[in-house]
Amino acid sequence: MIIQFKKAVNNQILEELKTKFAQIPKQVLVIDNHMAVIDLDHFDFSDQESSAIDEVITKTPTYVLGSRLFHPEDTIIKLPHSEIGGNTFTMMAGPCSVESEEHIKRMAMVAREGGATLLRGGAFKPRTTPYSFQGLGEEGLRFMREAADELGMDVITEIMDETHVPMAAKYTDVIQIGARNMQNFSLLKAVGKTQIPVALKRGLAGTIDDLLNAAEYIASGGNHNIMLIERGIRTFDNKYTRNTFDLAAVPVLQKLTHYPIIVDPSHAVGAWDLVAPMAYAGTASGASGMIVEIHDDPAHAFSDGAQSLKPDTYLTMTKHVFALKQLMDSWED
Ligand code: PEP
Ligand code: MN
Numbered sequence: 001m002i003i004q005f006k007k008a009v010n011n012q013i014l015e016e017l018k019t020k021f022a023q024i025p026k027q028v029l030v031i032d033n034h035m036a037v038i039d040l041d042h043f044d045f046s047d048q049e050s051s052a053i054d055e056v057i058t059k060t061p062t063y064v065l066g067s068r069l070f071h072p073e074d075t076i077i078k079l080p081h082s083e084i085g086g087n088t089f090t091m092m093a094g095p096c097s098v099e100s101e102e103h104i105k106r107m108a109m110v111a112r113e114g115g116a117t118l119l120r121g122g123a124f125k126p127r128t129t130p131y132s133f134q135g136l137g138e139e140g141l142r143f144m145r146e147a148a149d150e151l152g153m154d155v156i157t158e159i160m161d162e163t164h165v166p167m168a169a170k171y172t173d174v175i176q177i178g179a180r181n182m183q184n185f186s187l188l189k190a191v192g193k194t195q196i197p198v199a200l201k202r203g204l205a206g207t208i209d210d211l212l213n214a215a216e217y218i219a220s221g222g223n224h225n226i227m228l229i230e231r232g233i234r235t236f237d238n239k240y241t242r243n244t245f246d247l248a249a250v251p252v253l254q255k256l257t258h259y260p261i262i263v264d265p266s267h268a269v270g271a272w273d274l275v276a277p278m279a280y281a282g283t284a285s286g287a288s289g290m291i292v293e294i295h296d297d298p299a300h301a302f303s304d305g306a307q308s309l310k311p312d313t314y315l316t317m318t319k320h321v322f323a324l325k326q327l328m329d330s331w332e333d
């Protein structure tokens with residue numbers, strides 16, 4: 001259950017209750033005036049305790065820390081050059097893979113020109129086959145860091161393994177956990193022990209609750225800097241799109257959790273000419289930002305060329321995305 005105390009709660013009551021729950025024994029989590037007691041649906045409060053309580057929520061989701069019931073305010077993630085969450089709209093762009101020092105620098109300039117404050121790019125690639133390009137590894141991270149620093153951008157990049165965490169800490173502002181690793185629990189626990197912001201992608205067959213419970217693995221380790229990415233899910237129909245973009249997940253997630261929700265139209269559709277319309281739809285869904293793949297020579301991209309926007313298309317798309325966001329902000333309610 002989640003206990004919402006009155007704003008001016010007496011600390012002594014809070015501490016005494018914590019001790020009582022610990023004796024049952026039950027695990028207790030506290031944020032401000034909210035106390036969550038794991039696996040407890042009922043408790044006989046004394047009159048004095050009851051008078052300190054505003055509300056008791058008995059149907060508590062398993063993802064307590066991520067739940068809006070426990071933490072009503074939006075989480076805002078602050079990076080050196082970006083703010084992510086709430087009513088902000090953050091653009092993240094770059095190639096699928098870091099291909100070379102020169103290429104990532106060129107793509108960073110395009111990304112920045114389109115209003116991106118984060119540079120994306122993979123140095124460790126979770127490819128469907130082991131024979132496809134696997135990424136440049138640490139060298140790729142270094143290239144990305146340099147490209148971003150030259151332009152005053154932040155870096156978001158994927159790691160696939162818990163052993164990559166110390167290396168990522170040296171180079172990236174946001175650790176991306178890919179769709180295929182959404183339930184890699186040792187990786188989730190490892191990033192949960194850091195304070196590095198984490199962008200967790202929804203798994204190919206992950207339900208909304210699966211995603212929130214995966215995020216809880218990160219939060220329960222002490223890292224609350226989490227954003228969630230809707231990147232399309234597998235459904236029965238992948239004839240024309242790589243995945244099915246579940247845009248309803250955006251407002252649903254925003255209702256359930258305080259974490260920023262980001263959309264990824266590139267992986268959702270898998271075809272460059274479908275990216276812009278879905279980017280507009282993603283913006284209209286109310287997401288706090290977008291991550292998109294770009295490439296100046298998609299036919300020769302090391303990965304995901306088919307869904308990568310050429311610079312011109314990207315620049316037009318982001319112009320419209322920001323205009324749409326501005327229009328939405330002007331709506332009275
Ligand atoms: C990527 O961002 O390039 C990527 C591999 O994404 P996903 O994990 O969503 O497939
Ligand atoms: Mn990709």
